[in-house]
Amino acid sequence: MRALGDTPVLITAGTAPSRNYPANQYPFRASSHFLxxxxxxxxxxxxxxxxxxxxxxxxxxxxxxxxxxxxLPGDEDLRAATGVDEVWxxxxxxxxxxxxxxxxxxxxxxxxxxxxxxxxxxxxxxDLRLQxxxxxxxxxxxxxxxxxxxxxxxxxxxxxxxxxxxxRAAMEYEMLAADFTPAYSSIVTICGEVLHCxxxxxxxxxxxxxxxxxxxxxxxxxxxxxxxxxxxxxxxTASQRAIYEIVLAAQRxxxxxxxxxxxxxxxxxxxxxxxxxxxxDEGLFVGDxxxxxxxxxxALFFPHGVGHLLGLDVHxxxxxxDRAGYAPGRKxxxxxxxxxxxxxxxLQPGMAVTIEPGIYFVPxxxxxxxxxxxxxxxxxxxxxxxxxxxxGIRIEDDVLVTETGCEVLTxxxxxAVDEIEQS
Amino acid sequence: MRALGDTPVLITAGTAPSRNYPANQYPFRASSHFLxxxxxxxxxxxxxxxxxxxxxxxxxxxxxxxxxxxxLPGDEDLRAATGVDEVWxxxxxxxxxxxxxxxxxxxxxxxxxxxxxxxxxxxxxxDLRLQxxxxxxxxxxxxxxxxxxxxxxxxxxxxxxxxxxxxRAAMEYEMLAADFTPAYSSIVTICGEVLHCxxxxxxxxxxxxxxxxxxxxxxxxxxxxxxxxxxxxxxxTASQRAIYEIVLAAQRxxxxxxxxxxxxxxxxxxxxxxxxxxxxDEGLFVGDxxxxxxxxxxALFFPHGVGHLLGLDVHxxxxxxDRAGYAPGRKxxxxxxxxxxxxxxxLQPGMAVTIEPGIYFVPxxxxxxxxxxxxxxxxxxxxxxxxxxxxGIRIEDDVLVTETGCEVLTxxxxxAVDEIEQS
Numbered sequence: 001m002r003a004l005g006d007t008p009v010l011i012t013a014g015t016a017p018s019r020n021y022p023a024n025q026y027p028f029r030a031s032s033h034f035l036x037x038x039x040x041x042x043x044x045x046x047x048x049x050x051x052x053x054x055x056x057x058x059x060x061x062x063x064x065x066x067x068x069x070x071x072l073p074g075d076e077d078l079r080a081a082t083g084v085d086e087v088w089x090x091x092x093x094x095x096x097x098x099x100x101x102x103x104x105x106x107x108x109x110x111x112x113x114x115x116x117x118x119x120x121x122x123x124x125x126x127d128l129r130l131q132x133x134x135x136x137x138x139x140x141x142x143x144x145x146x147x148x149x150x151x152x153x154x155x156x157x158x159x160x161x162x163x164x165x166x167x168r169a170a171m172e173y174e175m176l177a178a179d180f181t182p183a184y185s186s187i188v189t190i191c192g193e194v195l196h197c198x199x200x201x202x203x204x205x206x207x208x209x210x211x212x213x214x215x216x217x218x219x220x221x222x223x224x225x226x227x228x229x230x231x232x233x234x235x236x237t238a239s240q241r242a243i244y245e246i247v248l249a250a251q252r253x254x255x256x257x258x259x260x261x262x263x264x265x266x267x268x269x270x271x272x273x274x275x276x277x278x279x280x281d282e283g284l285f286v287g288d289x290x291x292x293x294x295x296x297x298x299a300l301f302f303p304h305g306v307g308h309l310l311g312l313d314v315h316x317x318x319x320x321x322d323r324a325g326y327a328p329g330r331k332x333x334x335x336x337x338x339x340x341x342x343x344x345x346x347l348q349p350g351m352a353v354t355i356e357p358g359i360y361f362v363p364x365x366x367x368x369x370x371x372x373x374x375x376x377x378x379x380x381x382x383x384x385x386x387x388x389x390x391x392g393i394r395i396e397d398d399v400l401v402t403e404t405g406c407e408v409l410t411x412x413x414x415x416a417v418d419e420i421e422q423s
Numbered sequence: 424m425r426a427l428g429d430t431p432v433l434i435t436a437g438t439a440p441s442r443n444y445p446a447n448q449y450p451f452r453a454s455s456h457f458l459x460x461x462x463x464x465x466x467x468x469x470x471x472x473x474x475x476x477x478x479x480x481x482x483x484x485x486x487x488x489x490x491x492x493x494x495l496p497g498d499e500d501l502r503a504a505t506g507v508d509e510v511w512x513x514x515x516x517x518x519x520x521x522x523x524x525x526x527x528x529x530x531x532x533x534x535x536x537x538x539x540x541x542x543x544x545x546x547x548x549x550d551l552r553l554q555x556x557x558x559x560x561x562x563x564x565x566x567x568x569x570x571x572x573x574x575x576x577x578x579x580x581x582x583x584x585x586x587x588x589x590x591r592a593a594m595e596y597e598m599l600a601a602d603f604t605p606a607y608s609s610i611v612t613i614c615g616e617v618l619h620c621x622x623x624x625x626x627x628x629x630x631x632x633x634x635x636x637x638x639x640x641x642x643x644x645x646x647x648x649x650x651x652x653x654x655x656x657x658x659x660t661a662s663q664r665a666i667y668e669i670v671l672a673a674q675r676x677x678x679x680x681x682x683x684x685x686x687x688x689x690x691x692x693x694x695x696x697x698x699x700x701x702x703x704d705e706g707l708f709v710g711d712x713x714x715x716x717x718x719x720x721x722a723l724f725f726p727h728g729v730g731h732l733l734g735l736d737v738h739x740x741x742x743x744x745d746r747a748g749y750a751p752g753r754k755x756x757x758x759x760x761x762x763x764x765x766x767x768x769x770l771q772p773g774m775a776v777t778i779e780p781g782i783y784f785v786p787x788x789x790x791x792x793x794x795x796x797x798x799x800x801x802x803x804x805x806x807x808x809x810x811x812x813x814x815g816i817r818i819e820d821d822v823l824v825t826e827t828g829c830e831v832l833t834x835x836x837x838x839a840v841d842e843i844e845q846s
Contacts (some may be wrong), residue, residue, distance in 0.1 A: 017440035020455050020644070021738065021740075022742065026442075026449045029442050032443050067726060067787050067788060068618045070616075070620060159453075169597075170596070172596075174592075174756035176592035177589040177593075179624060185450065187445075194492060195491045197492070199493075201602060312444050314447065315447070318445075319444035319445065362490060423614065
C-alpha cells in the first residue's frame with residue numbers, strides 16, 4: 001500500500017474449476033497473489049487494500065454448509081488468521097468499491113485490458129514477490145523437505161519392469177501423505193528427450209534412464225521444482241555417463257555463477273558454454289566453443305532456458321509474463337533456445353531460481369534441417385548413433401540467492417553420480 | 424444418430440483449466456459425453472455427428488509440439504482409435520457447421536439457453552448412457568479393480584497416530600500407480616458426520632472410526648465410488664458396532680431391492696425403513712416405524728439419498744440435472760432428506776447405481792430445532808450422548824442391475840464387520 005499511494009488493490013482468490021460436472025471440482029488453489037497476501041485458500045474471496053487499510057470479502061456460508069461441510073471458520077477466525085483489518089460478506093464488495101478510486105486488479109487481466117492502476121499494482125506485487133522474506137523462505141524449505149522424500153521414494157521404486165506411473169505414484173504419495181500436492185504435472189519418464197512428457201504408460205527397462213521432474217507444493221501454495229535423471233539398473237552406460245557428467249558440470253558451474261548482482265542470462269550462458277564444450281569433447285561439435293555458443297549451437301541439444309523464478313508459482317509470477325521475468329528494458333532473444341529463457345534479471349538476495357541444464361537428443365530438432373543446416377560441418381550428426389541410449393538428461397535444483405552467493409535448497413537430493421561413486 | 428433423424432450433434436471435449444497460471448494446468452479430463460462417444464482424452468476436440476456420418480475435429484499440432492510433447496497421433500491414428508468417419512482440423516468445424524442444420528450441443532448449455540435441438544440431443548444421450556453396454560461394464564470393472572486395491576491399502580495404513588492424509592495417500596497411490604485418478608475428491612476422515620469433509624489434517628486416534636469414501640476413475644474416464652467405515656483400532660465399541668450393523672442391514676436390504684422394474688425411490692425407502700427401525704431399537708426414536716419414515720424422521724440421521732447413477736461420471740450425467748436422474752413426470756420431493764435423492768427411475772438391466780446408506784450424528788441437524796421439533800417426543804435427544812463415539816458411518820457399494828436382480832461390483836471390498844467376525 002505504501003508503494004501504491006491512493007491506488008487501491010483488488011485481489012481475487014478465484015474458485016475451483018469444474019471437472020466433468022459442476023459439483024465435481026478440481027482441488028481448489030487460490031491465486032498466488034491472494035495467497036501471498038492473505039495466506040489462506042479461501043474460494044470466492046477477495047481482498048481490497050487501500051490507504052493502509054485491508055478488507056477481506058468472503059462468500060457467506062450456504063444454508064446447508066454445516067450439514068455437508070461442518071463448522072467453517074467465522075469472520076473473527078479469518079481476521080485473526082489473515083491479519084486483515086475487517087472481514088465482510090462478498091456481497092458488500094460492490095458497495096465498498098463505489099467508495100474508493102478504480103483499483104488495480106490481480107490476477108492481472110489481459111495486457112490489452114489493463115488500466116494504469118493495473119500496471120502500478122503489477123509492478124508493486126513484482127517488487128514484493130521477487131525477493132523472498134524469511135517466512136517465504138521457510139515455506140520453500142517445507143516444500144523442499146517433502147520433495148526430498150518424494151525423490152528418495154521414486155529412486156527406490158525404480159527397477160526394470162516398473163511402470164513409470166508406479167514411480168510417479170511413489171513420489172506423489174509423499175506429497176499427499178503430507179497433505180501437499182504436486183506443484184505441477186509431474187514428469188516421470190524414460191523418454192527424457194520429450195521435454196514435457198506426461199505420458200506415463202511406459203515400462204522402465206534395463207539400460208533406460210529415468211527422468212523425474214517432480215516437486216511438491218505446500219498447503220499454503222509454495223513450490224519446489226527438482227529434476228533428477230537416474231539409470232533404471234543403477235548403472236550408467238559409458239555414453240550415458242559421459243553426457244550425465246557434462247550436464248552435472250554445467251549445473252555446478254551455473255550454480256557457482258549465482259550471486260547477487262550477476263545477471264541470470266549470464267548464468268544461462270555459463271551453462272551453455274559448459275554444455276557446448278562437453279558436447280564438442282564428445283565429438284558432437286567441431287570448432288570453437290565461444291563461436292558455437294554465440295551462434296546458438298548448444299540449443300540443438302539444450303533448447304530451453306537454464307531455469308526460472310521459483311516461489312508461490314513453480315514459474316513464479318508467470319501470469320504476469322516477462323514483466324516479472326525480465327528486468328525493465330530487457331527483452332527475449334529471437335534466437336532458438338535463448339527465446340525460451342524465462343528469466344533475465346540481475347540476481348538479488350532472497351530471489352529463488354531453478355538451475356536446470358540438460359542435454360536432449362530430440363529427433364524433432366536433430367532431423368530438422370532448418371535448425372541444423374546453419375551449423376554445417378560443425379555439427380557431427382554421424383556421432384548421434386553413439387548416444388542413442390541417452391535420450392534426455394536434466395539435473396535441476398532450487399537455488400536461493402544469498403548476500404554473498406547462493407544456497408542450494410535441494411542439495412539433500414542426491415545426484416545419480418554421487419550414488420554410483422559410493423557404491 | 425438413428426434417434427435424432429436430421430438433428431446433428433456437436434459434442435465438445437473441453438480443455439484443461441488453468442491452476443495458478445495459464446501454462447500450469449489441472450490434468451485434462453474430457454467431457455463425459457465426448458468420452459462416451461469418442462473414447463479418447465483429446466483436449467480442444469469436437470465431434471460432429473449427422474445423418475449417419477461422424478467427423479472428429481482436432482486442434483492442429485503447434486509448431487514446437489514435437490519438441491515439447493514428442494510425436495503426437497496423426498489423423499489416421501485418431502480415425503482408427505475413435506472409429507469416426509473423418510478427422511479434420513478444428514478450424515474446419517465452423518465451415519462444416521454451415522452445411523448442416525443447427526446442432527444440439529453437449530455438454531448441455533444452461534436450461535434457459537437450450538434450443539429444441541439441444542433438448543432432443545440431451546434425451547438421446549440419456550437414453551444411451553442410462554444402461555451400460557458390455558464395453559462400459561468392462562470399464563466399470565476396471566475402475567472397481569483398482570478401488571479394491573485402494574481400500575485394502577487404506578485399511579492397512581490405518582493405525583492410531585496415522586494422519587488422515589497418509590491413509591488417503593496410500594489409497595490414491597494405487598490409482599496413480601495404475602495411471603488412473605480419483606473419480607472425485609476423496610473423503611478420508613475421522614469426522615464421518617461431516618458429509619463432504621475434505622479436511623485431511625486429522626490424526627487417527629484409538630476409538631475413532633475412519634470413514635473412507637474413495638473411488639478410482641479409469642484412464643478412459645469410468646468411475647467407481649465406494650465407502651467403507653472401519654475402526655482405527657480394529658475393534659468397534661459397543662455403540663459403534665450397534666450403529667454399524669444397522670447401516671449394514673439397511674444396505675443389504677436396499678441391495679436386495681435392486682431389480683429390474685423396481686423404482687429407485689423405493690430402494691431408498693427400504694433403506695430408510697431399516698435405518699429407522701434400527702434407530703428405534705437403539706432408543707433414538709419412539710413409535711411406529713412407518714409413521715416415522717413417512718414424516719421423514721430418519722433424515723435427521725440419514726439426510727442424503729441412498730445413492731445415484733454411476734458411469735462416466737461418479738454422479739452419472741449430473742451435468743444434465745434431474746432430467747437424467749428423474750424419470751419423465753417425476754419430481755424431487757420437498758421433504759428434508761428426500762430432497763437430496765439424486766435418482767428416481769425404474770431400474771433396468773445395465774444401469775449402475777450406488778447403494779450407500781449411512782447414519783450420522785450431525786450437530787447442525789440435531790441441534791436445529793426447526794428440524795427436530797416436528798418429531799417432539801418421538802425423538803430421544805437424551806440418547807445421543809450414548810452414541811458420541813459414532814459420529815458418522817456410511818457403507819457404499821457399486822451395484823449393476825442385471826436381468827434378474829443385481830450384481831454388487833464392489834463385493835470384494837470387505838465390510839468392517841466381516842473382518843472382525845473372522846478375527
